[in-house]
Amino acid sequence: MAIHRHDFVEEYTGLVGFGLDRPTDEATVLVYLQKFSDDECMAAILPRLSQEELAMLFDTVSDLLRRHLEEEEYHAKFLKDPEPHHHAPVEE
Incomplete structure (x- = not known):
């Protein structure tokens, strides 16, 4: 599906x-x-596309997603993952 x-x-x-x-x-x-x-x-x-054009497209879309979607929206609407997987903090 x-x-x-x-x-x-x-x-x-x-x-x-x-x-x-x-x-x-x-x-x-x-x-x-x-x-x-x-x-x-x-x-x-x-x-x-040149490597620079690929980077520009990726950076533009990534920036728009970061600026205009909350984390939950990003997971549900862009990643299509309604339950984000929270990873344990990395220990130093």
Whole structure:
């Protein structure tokens, strides 16, 4: 059973364009990200990215996740792990 979904891009019929208003901007970013993360698109673009571009993408997404999701949300919504595994503190 798949746990990741990309339903929005399949169902959205509104305007895809940036700069008109906040709701359209949000919808456009969501459409772009879901299309960008499509397996076929990723297979084509990833080998063409430089190491710096890969790092930039990883750092940007990681930073956004850190700044805008609480730990529980990060585990539930991004990792799809509703029960985060708490590790025992490392003893020095």
